[in-house]
Amino acid sequence: MSASIQPITIYGHKGRAPNPPKVHILLDLLNIPWTLVELEMKHDPTDEKSIKHPSYLAVNPNGRIPAIVDPNQNNIAVWESAAILQYITEVYDTTHKFSGKTLEERTLINEWIAFQISGQGPIQGQIFWFSFDRFHKEKYGEAAPPHVVQRFRDEIHRVCGVVEGQLARQKAKGSDWIACDRMTIADIAWYPWSRANAFAGIDMEEFPNLKAWVDRMGEVPAVKHVYETVAGES
Incomplete structure (x- = not known):
């Protein structure tokens, strides 16, 4: 990337x-500079570091992370992780290294990203909310009913099966990746939640293709760097 590109602000x-x-992974892969504005997962509108402070709600009215502001494009603000990935590739991935080169590739990538943000992230998030004491139990003073946790766990198990099947079909075509013949933003979208499947009670040995893909993604240098630094874990 050109040295004239100003750092993108990541909230x-x-x-x-x-x-x-x-x-972070996509920007690192594209060698795009960025700066991090650290926020706290507080719902206090008087705290400037809170995700509910008016200054941040002006960037992301949903009050969640991440969001970006791009000084190279008239300070456009983009929120929701899938929209950010799609925006970054549209503006900066001019050789389509991590995005679709054709209508068919773009459609495949968009399908798998849509499935991730509707079928994986929210469901697995519910498992974490109902399973971990610091969330549901701390707020309501009692553990969630087991059948509630099981309902979401069964669904994420099903979702893992869908991805397992797709990776098997891709493997038969000679590809190690979810949507195309190379790693794309579809893989980036699926990786962070997939690497946490064990915390959702999923036995990854049941899904050998998915497990191998998670391991493969984890060895990508940009991915390793992000999880050793920004994400605070190795």
């Missing part, structure tokens, strides 16, 4: 939230 935090690393 996020250093920690295990699954969605912010997607943005």
Whole structure:
């Protein structure tokens, strides 16, 4: 990338939230500079570091992370991780290294990203909310009913099966990746939540293609760097 590109501002935090690393990974892969504005997962509108402070809600009205502001494009603000990935590739991935080169590739990538943000992230997030004491139990004073946790766990198990099948079909075509013949933003979108499947009670040995793909993604230098630095874990 040209040295004239100004750093993109990322609003996020250093920690295990699954969605912010997607943005860091793609920017690192494209060698695009960025600066991090660290926010806290507080709902206090008087705290300037809170995701609910008016200054951040002006960037992201949903009050979640991540979001970006791009000084190279008239300070356009983009929020929601999938929209950010698509924006970055549209503006900066001019050789389509991580995005679709054809209508068919773009459609495949968009399908798998849509499935990730509708079928994986929200469901797995519910498992974490109902399973971990610091969330549901701390707020309501009692553990969630087991059948509630099981309902979401069964669904994420099903989702893993869908991805397992896709990776098997891709392997038969000679590809190691979810949507195309190379790693794309579809893989980046799926990785952070997939690497946390064990925390959702998923036995990855049941899904050998998915497990191998998670391991493969984890060895990508940009991915390793993000999880050793920004995401705060190795």
